[in-house]
Amino acid sequence: MEPLASPNPPASAPVEQPPGSPAADRPAGLGQPGRLVLCSVVPALTLIALQFAANQDSLFDIVMDSLGGGGHRPDPK
């Protein structure tokens, strides 16, 4: 299986605004869209899915843990 490339940056990722651009010239304070950043910490679903597929031997353990309420806790590192 060929390694899968990392997902593309989210389309909604914040875009840096060069100084002097209309967005950069917005007044400081509440209300400027650049201050509340999104999308920087959401783990990539593609890579998690690949890890999951690679660990499929433990598939049923995970399912049983989940249905039993214990929940499997893979090390995300």
Add this chain to the structure above:
Amino acid sequence: MIHAAIARRLAGLALHPETVVGLQIVAQDADDLLHHPPIAATFALLPPALGGSEELVAPFRAAWALMYAVIGRLDSLQDGDPLRAIPQICSPAAQYNLVFAGYLLATSLLDELAAVVPPARLIGLQRWWVDCMLRMADGQQRDLAGATGPASFEMLADYQQIAQAKTGATYALACGGLALLLSDDLALATALAQVGEIYGSLVQYADDLHDAAAQPNATLTLPTLLRHLPLTPSRSPAQVEAAFWAYLFPYYQQAALTALAGYPTLHGPISELFARGFAAPRAAQ
């Protein structure tokens, strides 16, 4: 609850009775949504964790829930899915117009905050509202444009982007908006917006896993894409979906807690949020 807020807002307006009935039915949708576990948990846990009073939270909760109800109705209209019937409003064009009116009404419910929130804080909240709604509309636009070609594992990245933009942004509005409403700490608002985006993405994944069989026009859903994972074919799709959810969930929850690294007192409520919001396991049935 939302009924009362809407009745206050519409009082004295010369609207046709059919329009009022339609808006009341959408308000009923919104009231019902407040019992949906991910939403109920959000508004039960975050306001007390942030020290918010009911006087401050109630208008925002009503506005957000009504917004969520109308964009849900819009999504159902666009996908051809069933929705709560409004006998007086039959044609698709009239249904779309009701969605427009409902959205206007939702944003207008924020006006009640003007009496209890400093103007700068309210302006910031309103700006955040529009930013998130633009992202939601952007995600919906991509979703409606549809995937080209057959489904493949590589589409998972596209799926995530759409889920984050649609449902992720909607919950980022709820969580980040509550922080903007109840605090002047922008770092806290940023962190909670990220938590909301993570949480909302999970809501979308969970709904897709749970409702796939009931989505007649689904084009890009998680169950569809999981069928293209390189897994032993003897596993049933339902088992794969349940196992994947169990594997995925801790990653996303940990990411939310990492976003709140500077706010350890919120780790307990946020862990509880994820536990309550997704209490029912996505079981392999």
